[in-house]
Structure formats: structure tokens, C-alpha cells
Amino acid sequence: MFQKVEYSGTKEQQYNTLTAQVKALIDGEHNLIANLANTSALLNQFLHQINWVGFYLKDGDRNELVLGPFVGLPACVRIPYGKGVCGTSAQTKTVQRIDNVHDFPGHIACDAASNSEIVIPLMHNGEVIGVLDIDSPEFNRFDETDQKYLQAIVNLIEETIR
Template identity: 45%
Template sequence: MFETSAASDKPDYDLLNKQLASILDGERALMTNAAQFSALIFNSISDLNWAGFYFCTEAKTATQEKPCDLLLGAFQGKVACVRIPLGRGVCGSAAQERKTFLVPDVHAFPGHIACDSASNSEIVIPVIKDGKLYGVLDIDSPRLARFSSDDQTGLETMLASFIAATDFSALPSI
């Protein structure tokens, strides 16, 4: 059985990415890989209270500007928001703009969705493969300004490894 190292405030992202590659080796199933990735992140990085994915799904009221919603996927942490409209909150904004959002204080973010009132900072990275958006990786912390540019670079690299190892054909994309 694979064991993660103790959670660290300054994770060794090179080592974590090698561990992720080992965990995902030979498996392409989306939910399996997403669950494994979420568990690795949650148990290897300190001061997290949530780590996981939201994936594109048909929007309840689809429009050209909002063709999909983000639906809760594999995660580690407390019960979470189930559906997030594109463009709403940090996750929906990161998805709509297709860029990473590093938010030092979520309470200062316009339109923040408080799924867990204990969350104070957040990083959200869009899941994009072959130019198509499939969802977002969302990581929350109870500590203000928990995430740095080093975390962003390391997590984006790990997410790229996850994307390369995973089959997204069952998901809608935009």
C-alpha cells in the first residue's frame, strides 16, 4: 500500500509529482485517478480542509455564456457544495476564465461561495485538455494566504500529470 509523507507547509512538489505518477501508472479511469490525486494532496500538504474536483456537467439553465455547471467530483474534506454555475464563486470564475485563481482571503472575493465557513484561502486550477475545459481542481485552507506562487507552480505541474494520465472521454467539455 502506498503511504504519503507527513503533511508539509513547503511540499516537495517534484517528489509529490513522482508519487502521483506512480499512483496513476496504468490506470486511466477518471474518478479513480481524481480520488487518488485528491487524497495525495489532502494528506501531503499542511493546513488544508478540502481538496478535490468539480467537473463539467450539463447546466440546469444552459446559455451560450454559461454552457455548463461544475458538479462535485472526487474530493477529501467536509461535505461540499454540489453544483456551481460557471462564472460564480472562485471555482466558477477560474473555470470561466480558464486560469488559476490564487485567493489569499476568500471572504474578500466578490461572489465567494462559502461551502465551508472554515475556509479562508483557496487555489483553483482549471482542468484543460486539448483546449477543452473539463472542470477545476479546488483546494481550500482554513489559514489566510496559505497558498504561494510555489504552490501554484507545483500544483499546476501535478495537475498536468493527472490530466495526461486520465481519460476524460466520458465528461462533457467546453
């Protein structure tokens, strides 16, 4: 089993290091699946107190997300837009940072151990093409700093999309 990487410095300094690593890892690569897979793996190594990290991708012309590259236990395969945290993020094109998923109306419990979640839409040409989804067994795990830097990482991925 892999152990989480220990970074030193402030949370912002740690995220700056992670962001630079993601940028170097995906630089020059335009295959979306490869970039999402490597980003999921790197986020899993970096982030503490999480139990799932990965991407859901829009399934063609359907308003539905389908499971993409991830690290964690097996997950829900399909999520309709507007359902659960991921579907809400995809439908509204907004970040969803949920301190207690059990209080979120319509939450889809793929892993009963998850207590908080952050979902960031992945955009291309103004449209949602997927979402970054990160779950934690801790309540209130994600804050504004996490959101800011995870959004920056998603933006780096968006820049590689052709």
C-alpha cells in the same frame, strides 16, 4: 483519523516527491474518477493547513461544475461557471489563487472555516473539464510554489485523459 505525512527538505523538494508519487499512482490508469480520487487523497495527506481538497467536473454540455472526488466536509454540489472561485476558474480557464476568500466577489462559502483557496482548471482538448479546488483555514496559504507544483500535478492528470 489520518495524520498528515511529514516530508523533509525544502518546499520544492517536498513537492517533487509528491509529484513523483502522483505520477506513479496514476501511471497507466485512464479512469479519470479513479485518478482524481487518488490524487485528492494523496494531496490531503501531503498538504498542511488545508481543510478541503478535491475536484469539480463539468456537467455535460452545461456551463456548470458538479462535485467530484474530494476529501473534506460535505461540499456544494453544483457551481455555475462564473460563480465563486471555482466557477471563475472554469469560465476564465485560469488559476485562481485567493489569499482571502472573504474579499472575493461572489465567493461561495461551502465551509465557513475556509479563508484562502487555490483553484486550477483541468483541461482536455483546450476545454475545461473540471477544476482542482483546495481550501485552507489559513489566510495567504498558497503561494507561487504551490501554484507551480499543483499545476504540474494537474498536467499529469490531463496526460492520462483519453
